[in-house]
Amino acid sequence: MDFDLSEEQSLLKDSVERLLADRYDFEARKRHGKHPEGFSPEMWRAYAEQGLLAVPFSEEEGGIGGGTIETMIVMEAFGGALVLEPYLSTVVLAGGLLRHAASAEQRAEWLPGLIGGETRYALAHGERQARYDLHDVGVQARRDGEGWVLEGEKALVLHGDSADRLIVSARTAGGRRDRDGIGLFLVEAGAEGVSRRGYPTQDGQRAAEVSLSSVRVGPEAVIGSPEGALPAIERVADEAIAALCAEAVGAMDRMHRLTVEYLKTRKQFGVTIGSFQVLQHRAADMFIALEQARSMSFLATMMAEADDPAERSRAVSGAKVQIGRSGRTVGQGAVQLHGGVGMTMEYSVGHYFKRVTMIDQLFGDADHHLARVARMGSLLAA
Structure with missing residues (x-):
């Protein structure tokens, strides 16, 4: 290939x-x-x-x-x-x-x-009780003449505090965990009834808690079918995971480069610490983990456009597992090989490790996706 x-x-x-x-x-x-x-x-x-x-x-x-x-x-x-x-x-x-x-x-x-x-837009989909289940939607949307009224709470809306518009998922029919009965609505961030509480996340990004209190939208705000939005949400989540895998590879690659450079320049006992074989082995382990993550990122990228949801999800979940494991190996190695400076806010390595750790949590951590692959039978379809 x-x-x-x-x-x-x-x-x-x-x-x-x-x-x-x-x-x-x-x-x-x-x-x-x-x-x-x-x-x-x-x-x-x-x-x-x-x-x-x-x-x-x-x-x-x-x-x-x-x-x-x-x-x-x-x-x-x-x-x-x-x-x-x-x-x-x-x-x-x-x-x-x-x-x-x-x-x-x-x-x-x-x-x-x-x-x-x-x-700027933001997706308001996650809710406190849902964890990683995309079909768990409790925000309600009820018809009001030709329009709709939205009511409920959304959690961890990425960059939701600075977005001009929100794409909000809401339940239009059925129970909270039903796969059918979920719609998407475009909501102006400054609309009456919308309140946002922004906060910084551990990796330096921003997120917001969004409250919707009798927020009215017209029929033109409905995106797609008002009861059949879940397949589109799941597809976009898979595409987002593939994108996050690529971002994690970029961060891991930079951590590895910074660490190798540090090993070549930091001296102890009159010699560069990169001359110590045990540290060379640790840097080699980091490189292997990086290349494994890169390969799986390629797989997720290629499969993210697949029309078959099962094949797409299987490949994306497999990549997310490897990204989580590699991120921990590379991040821990980078911090430890840098010694004390790797823990400081003034140096970049710790910030890269925080971002990779947050990427592992977004849309399901490695354990969640490993269980997902296990339920599907294997990483590759028979």
């Missing part, structure tokens, strides 16, 4: 890496994190100008017609730079639902603002 990038993909990789190398070192990240929104609006505009927000959308919709491979390229570069901007929440999650579930008229109305960087 040919894993080489096409000419266009190579140009995308070079351009995003050059942008981040020029404008997103660790000190710049610290400054961006102090902005009231938790990231740099200036960098968000730069991503829009460079076409990064347009990557997964078709040319007819104003995008560049990319797919999961192009998204992987961007997310791996973002992982290497520990980017704070809401690319996952706006482009991958909310943008994915607009691509897969919205009508042509809705996409024509809503996507230009997203692609141009003027409008």
Whole structure:
């Protein structure tokens, strides 16, 4: 199988890496994190100008017609730079639902603002009681004439405190854990009845708790079928996991590079510590874990576009298991081989480890996905 990038993909990789190398070192990240929104609006505009927000959308919709491979390229570069901007929440999650579930008229109305960087979106789907079960939705949506009224609470809405619009999942029929009866609704973040409590997460990102109190939306706000949104949510979750796997690989690659460089320069007893065989073995273990994660990230990326939900989920879950295990091996090795400096807030290695740890938790940790693969029978279909 040919894993080489096409000419266009190579140009995308070079351009995003050059942008981040020029404008997103660790000190710049610290400054961006102090902005009231938790990231740099200036960098968000730069991503829009460079076409990064347009990557997964078709040319007819104003995008560049990319797919999961192009998204992987961007997310791996973002992982290497520990980017704070809401690319996952706006482009991958909310943008994915607009691509897969919205009508042509809705996409024509809503996507230009997203692609141009003027409008940021967030997916409000998770709830406190649901843990990793995407079908567990307790927020209620009841008909009110031609429109709907939304009532309930959403938890851990990624970048929900700075989003201009929310895509909210709500139950329109059935019981709380039924697979049918789930709809998607576009809600203006400033709409009457919407309240948000933003907070920083452990990895330097932002999230919000969102309360919906008698929030009224019109019929034009319904995205797709008001009772059949779960398949689209599950598909976008798989695409998001593939993107997160790529981001984790970028972060692990940077941790490994920083650690090897440190081993080559840090001296003890008059020699560089990289000359100690036991530390060489530890760095080699980190490299093996990184390459295993990279291979599984490729598999998840290629399978994220599969139309068969079972095949797609099996590959994505397998990748999530390896990402979680490799992230722990690489992160612990990086911190321990750096010694005391690896634990400080002033040095980047600990921040990379925090981000990789958070990625392991998002959309199900390694144990959750290992059980998921076991229920499916195996990683590869017979």
